[in-house]
Amino acid sequence: ELVGIGLRSVDLRIKSYFGKEFGLSIESEYGKGTIVSIVIPKHKWGDGKVNKVIIVEDEWIIRKSLRNAAWEYINIDQVFEASDGEEAIEIIKKEQPQVIISDINMPFMDGLEMAKIVKNISPKSRIIFLTGYDEFKFAQAAVKLKAFDYILKPVSVHELFEKVKEAIKDWEEEQRTNQTLENTLPLMQDQFFNKLIKYGHERLDIEKELSNLKIFLQGPNYTAFLIYTASENEKEDIENKKRLHKVVSNLLQNYNYALIQAGISYLCLMLSVEGESTDLKKKIAIQILKYAI
Numbered sequence: 001e002l003v004g005i006g007l008r009s010v011d012l013r014i015k016s017y018f019g020k021e022f023g024l025s026i027e028s029e030y031g032k033g034t035i036v037s038i039v040i041p042k043h044k045w046g047d048g049k050v051n052k053v054i055i056v057e058d059e060w061i062i063r064k065s066l067r068n069a070a071w072e073y074i075n076i077d078q079v080f081e082a083s084d085g086e087e088a089i090e091i092i093k094k095e096q097p098q099v100i101i102s103d104i105n106m107p108f109m110d111g112l113e114m115a116k117i118v119k120n121i122s123p124k125s126r127i128i129f130l131t132g133y134d135e136f137k138f139a140q141a142a143v144k145l146k147a148f149d150y151i152l153k154p155v156s157v158h159e160l161f162e163k164v165k166e167a168i169k170d171w172e173e174e175q176r177t178n179q180t181l182e183n184t185l186p187l188m189q190d191q192f193f194n195k196l197i198k199y200g201h202e203r204l205d206i207e208k209e210l211s212n213l214k215i216f217l218q219g220p221n222y223t224a225f226l227i228y229t230a231s232e233n234e235k236e237d238i239e240n241k242k243r244l245h246k247v248v249s250n251l252l253q254n255y256n257y258a259l260i261q262a263g264i265s266y267l268c269l270m271l272s273v274e275g276e277s278t279d280l281k282k283k284i285a286i287q288i289l290k291y292a293i
Helices: 007-018 060-067 085-095 111-121 133-144 157-199 206-212 234-251 278-292
Strands: 023-029 033-039 052-056 078-082 099-103 126-131 149-152 222-228 257-261 266-272
Touching: 007 023, 007 033, 023 060, 033 060, 052 060, 052 085, 060 078, 078 085, 085 099, 085 111, 099 111, 099 157, 111 126, 126 157, 149 157, 157 206, 157 257, 157 266, 222 278, 234 257, 234 266, 234 278, 266 278
Parallel strands: 052 078, 052 099, 099 126, 126 149
Antiparallel strands: 023 033, 222 266, 257 266
């Protein structure tokens, strides 16, 4: 029978109840302190989505304290850690975490430099910066980088959890919006094309209409091609569209263009052009005809 409330007793109780792979561990580093961690099975719930957080902090004791907080209580499934921006970049690129918690002032690569890279490699991630009073100028720069939020040190775990929950909620809302747009996009594209035919460019703000479809083509001059893509069966139709995308991609790699749905059997090639574009139109038309043959 196990008695007492010492660390060894706690460790033995956990192992006897959950199994040998769980229990208590102690990490100590001279001059920095001691971290006591308890590992127990985590309850799983939700829709199968994995919530990920990474903590980027060069101070060992802060990083470990945050790493070992009770993240399961706010439905965080995986927590990663890095001691500087360079180390974090590799993890972020691979794991695509919903939330990045980062110190601003770090060696090798600071949080601000890291944030600039994150915008390209993991643009959906929300960044929460940790900063001291004497680093307020860095916090202002973080706002310019569109960081989700920042917290002043010393960090309260309760405050951090609240910020992370807000960041996860914001991330989920964006995902739902994107999914809704993806589901309705073919219909919206078809509606745009019908308005383009009915009203023409003189009564239609093409640039604005395209931006509503998340297509950004700089005006004011555009060229449009209507391409018939239907085939005898759905599989062949899909293959035709793939081939067309490939042809257009190779032909217009130096141009700003978009292929949009224009009804069930058509695609519309929208091209941003400068001034007179007759020669370019002929060149594109010839290549599309070659594709069709």
